[in-house]
Amino acid sequence: MKKNIIYILLTAIILSSCGDDLDTTILINFSHHVDNQAISSDSLDHTNEAGENYNVKTLKYILSDIKLLANKTEILLKDIHYVDINDESTLFFQTDVIDNGSYILQFTFGLDSTNNVSNNYVNESFHATMSWPEMMGGGYHYMKLEGAYGNDSTFYNTHTGPTMGMNHSFIHLNQDLNINVDNDIGNLEYNISMNINNWYSNPHTVNLAPAIMMNMTKQMQLMQNGMTDVFSIQGILD
Amino acid sequence: MYKGAIKVLICMLLFSCKKDLPIIEGCTDINASNWSYEANYDDGSCVYEYQATPYQITTPYGFPDMVIPSDNQLTVEGIALGKKLFNDPILSADNTLSCSGCHMKNNSFADNTKFSVGIDNIEGLRNASAIINPGWNTSFNWDGSSNTLEEQAFEPVTNPIEMHDTWINVENKLNNDSSYLLLFKNAFNIDYIDSIHVVKAIAQFERTLISVNSRYDKWRKQELQLNASELNGFALFNTEKGDCFHCHGTEMFMDNTFHNNGLDSIQTLYLGADLGLANVTNDPEDIAKFKTPTLRNIEFTAPYMHDGRFSTLEEVIEHYNSGGNYSLTVDPLMKNIGVGLQLTNTEKQDLINFLKALSDYDFINNNKR
Numbered sequence: 001m002k003k004n005i006i007y008i009l010l011t012a013i014i015l016s017s018c019g020d021d022l023d024t025t026i027l028i029n030f031s032h033h034v035d036n037q038a039i040s041s042d043s044l045d046h047t048n049e050a051g052e053n054y055n056v057k058t059l060k061y062i063l064s065d066i067k068l069l070a071n072k073t074e075i076l077l078k079d080i081h082y083v084d085i086n087d088e089s090t091l092f093f094q095t096d097v098i099d100n101g102s103y104i105l106q107f108t109f110g111l112d113s114t115n116n117v118s119n120n121y122v123n124e125s126f127h128a129t130m131s132w133p134e135m136m137g138g139g140y141h142y143m144k145l146e147g148a149y150g151n152d153s154t155f156y157n158t159h160t161g162p163t164m165g166m167n168h169s170f171i172h173l174n175q176d177l178n179i180n181v182d183n184d185i186g187n188l189e190y191n192i193s194m195n196i197n198n199w200y201s202n203p204h205t206v207n208l209a210p211a212i213m214m215n216m217t218k219q220m221q222l223m224q225n226g227m228t229d230v231f232s233i234q235g236i237l238d
Numbered sequence: 239m240y241k242g243a244i245k246v247l248i249c250m251l252l253f254s255c256k257k258d259l260p261i262i263e264g265c266t267d268i269n270a271s272n273w274s275y276e277a278n279y280d281d282g283s284c285v286y287e288y289q290a291t292p293y294q295i296t297t298p299y300g301f302p303d304m305v306i307p308s309d310n311q312l313t314v315e316g317i318a319l320g321k322k323l324f325n326d327p328i329l330s331a332d333n334t335l336s337c338s339g340c341h342m343k344n345n346s347f348a349d350n351t352k353f354s355v356g357i358d359n360i361e362g363l364r365n366a367s368a369i370i371n372p373g374w375n376t377s378f379n380w381d382g383s384s385n386t387l388e389e390q391a392f393e394p395v396t397n398p399i400e401m402h403d404t405w406i407n408v409e410n411k412l413n414n415d416s417s418y419l420l421l422f423k424n425a426f427n428i429d430y431i432d433s434i435h436v437v438k439a440i441a442q443f444e445r446t447l448i449s450v451n452s453r454y455d456k457w458r459k460q461e462l463q464l465n466a467s468e469l470n471g472f473a474l475f476n477t478e479k480g481d482c483f484h485c486h487g488t489e490m491f492m493d494n495t496f497h498n499n500g501l502d503s504i505q506t507l508y509l510g511a512d513l514g515l516a517n518v519t520n521d522p523e524d525i526a527k528f529k530t531p532t533l534r535n536i537e538f539t540a541p542y543m544h545d546g547r548f549s550t551l552e553e554v555i556e557h558y559n560s561g562g563n564y565s566l567t568v569d570p571l572m573k574n575i576g577v578g579l580q581l582t583n584t585e586k587q588d589l590i591n592f593l594k595a596l597s598d599y600d601f602i603n604n605n606k607r
Contacts, residue, residue, distance in 0.1 A: 055520065082495065119299075119488075122301065122302045123302045127302060128488050128490060128494050128495075129495060131476070131487045134476070135473060145569070145571055146570035153568075155570035156603060157478075208479075213477075
């Protein structure tokens, strides 16, 4: 009898030592498109709801407070992430190890007014390129979306940010997609996707324009369009 | 009886634990070059390797922390040596041209001629960049061909249209100079002078060329008031009316990146105009892009642009006011090509007056530099 117990215990120890859980991390990618088209930076291949033909030469933006939410839990994935479509190193980040659970993803587009203060991020790579003059409220641009429209030499600058200190950042909460972290399954990969055309439609039809940083109406409209359907999140299967 | 035995045992245990250590004399300081791990009594014999005096940069308001290479930390002796080298024509083949020959202090370490002239009387192809707050630049030269100040300092010495020397020759000259041998010993603790330590010293000096004491800076610190014209210029600068801030924003007045600001048309680029960043990256998307210079001390650094094509600030403002030329890589920030900002004459003058408020006279007059 005593011998049997020892055998059982030994077997249990050996079996449990073979089944080490994997540490699960999540790879978050950023992708960008215009409806069903890849971004065109040369010819005016894209058409917005207002019927304007345009291209995309510059797209830089800041996401902040990127986190996973679960019942009574939230896990901060990254405080701030800066995306520049012309810099591949900004088009992804890897999270730390995440505990098992079912989560939904949330982030803030831009920086909320508490954090969006001039010189608050002097050591971040975006400090010089994204700063928003104090004259117009101070802090940092949320987004710089630029290109040509109408003809090759007329440019639009869709720059969003804290016009006169007004907070036009918004929270994107993706309730449609559960991110299931299971250490038995292993690492996960998700894609945060931006449909650029949706900045200019739903609910507001927004025309392209060269200078909108002080245009409170356009900033509000872009914020509301952004909240509606600019961003989506997809899981990527191996 | 039993209790007595226990007491004896305890005493034996206590005494057996304590063993008198022999005194071993030597150097007990781990930082000394002759530190002895056996020594337990410092006999005052510690010998320390020579270390130059550390120098601390004070980060100006609104600037990032300066990134200094770990193998070239600033020292008082290194900076002084760099200054001497910067001003010494010994770096050129015929001992006639120093770094300061093209980067003149009175011009905020820029050249007041369109193109600098090398020792063989050959003109360069670009206007010599101003050296101001270079410790916060992430690339150097108009086309970004150098990534560090050390790397940048290597190039002019051997450039055939600049100093036209060889590094072997420069090293020989310096090693035959007893004063330099001593200065390099003091700065880097080396007995043989090589090119690596020459550029390290120059880079150290350049990192101290910090200018943040203009009337604008004093206004920011509420030490003085800018006049109405300067303030209007500031407002134009920092709104989309003048739209200078997108490339020349923050307290650094530059964005550490590259733009095509519409200087050349497709035709002139086709006919052989300078391709800028594309010469380095070989990427057609980078054609005619040049590094954004800081606008601090812009009053001192004429002529302007990579090729010194504009002699005055008025000409620069007029370029933006009329909108520049279209080419495939022109920056979308040049919103209306051929149309421009359409500022009034008064607004243009206000903008220039603000730009002149960025002049730091202390920077060019201070003998420490």
